[in-house]
Amino acid sequence: MTTDIFDSQSPLVIQPLILPIFAEKQLKVFMIRTDLTHSQISGNKWYKLKYNLRAARRQGATRIISFGGAYSNHIHALAYSAKAFGIESIGVIRGEKVDNATLADARKWGMQLHFVDRTSYRQRHSASWLAALQREIGPGFIIPEGGSNTWAVQGVSELMPDICEQIPSLDYLLCACGTGGTLAGLVSTAPEKVKVEGYPVLKGAEFLYADIQALLESAGADVRCSWNLDKEAHYGGYAKINAEHRAKWLMLEEECNMLLDPVYTSKLLRRFVEKVQQNAYPPGSTLALIHTGGLQGRRSLM
Numbered sequence: 001m002t003t004d005i006f007d008s009q010s011p012l013v014i015q016p017l018i019l020p021i022f023a024e025k026q027l028k029v030f031m032i033r034t035d036l037t038h039s040q041i042s043g044n045k046w047y048k049l050k051y052n053l054r055a056a057r058r059q060g061a062t063r064i065i066s067f068g069g070a071y072s073n074h075i076h077a078l079a080y081s082a083k084a085f086g087i088e089s090i091g092v093i094r095g096e097k098v099d100n101a102t103l104a105d106a107r108k109w110g111m112q113l114h115f116v117d118r119t120s121y122r123q124r125h126s127a128s129w130l131a132a133l134q135r136e137i138g139p140g141f142i143i144p145e146g147g148s149n150t151w152a153v154q155g156v157s158e159l160m161p162d163i164c165e166q167i168p169s170l171d172y173l174l175c176a177c178g179t180g181g182t183l184a185g186l187v188s189t190a191p192e193k194v195k196v197e198g199y200p201v202l203k204g205a206e207f208l209y210a211d212i213q214a215l216l217e218s219a220g221a222d223v224r225c226s227w228n229l230d231k232e233a234h235y236g237g238y239a240k241i242n243a244e245h246r247a248k249w250l251m252l253e254e255e256c257n258m259l260l261d262p263v264y265t266s267k268l269l270r271r272f273v274e275k276v277q278q279n280a281y282p283p284g285s286t287l288a289l290i291h292t293g294g295l296q297g298r299r300s301l302m
């Protein structure tokens, strides 16, 4: 049996999250620290990439092609994982050619970068566009943007037994959403009594209901929990970090004594605290938030 980097998974760390408002509202809150799972394959991307990389290897792929923005945590984690598997990778990057710490790491780990304009990038799910792309840059194992596919659902679903074992009284499980792949993985195996809440960080995220449903169906999931999306967590839109959010983000880091990323986890936690203040959760509830990592993205804003 071949072993790979994903065999050496460190134990899942879950910590109490202590803020005065939680005690006041009689809530028990935990942070699930997937950001501590691996130093470079960050947070949820570890779980999303695990079976993607294994599928690529099984199919004998010599090259992986995937998609993301210039600060993408997925591109960053994929570059590192592909290198660990000895598979070439090409990152198809949205927008004009730029250089930053994220892309410098990806390049250092051997990823080739292919920039496409925003109009073309919108076609990234079209089969004919993908065929034309591969005629241009060469064929490869395609992983969609954010890594969200059936393999990702399978990988993320493996978090649930650990979560349930460490927090048997869990009532609510909260997670930031980009493409919704992580939420689909959690929903696919969450027990009936757990309510799963997704916090999209993009505006107009209604379409995510259908995307998540499609991922669940493609994975053949037998969904037992109830789940929904909170549409108020974008605070201006995807990757929009205005002065007010920046201040809240840095204050939450201080109060919670942990680093948060600007795009996802800081908006999740900010929105969650607001809801707690509005009495959104019954006293006595046990809640857990997933720290999905992405801390490499802090570098662009510090």
Ligand SMILES: *Cc1c(COP(=O)(O)O)cnc(C)c1O
Pocket: 043, 044, 073, 074, 146, 148, 176, 177, 178, 179, 180, 181, 182, 183, 261, 264, 265, 292, 293, 294, 295
């Ligand atoms: C990619 C990412 C997400 C979004 O995950 P999806 O599966 O695309 O919804 C959330 N948080 C962080 C830190 C991420 O890097």
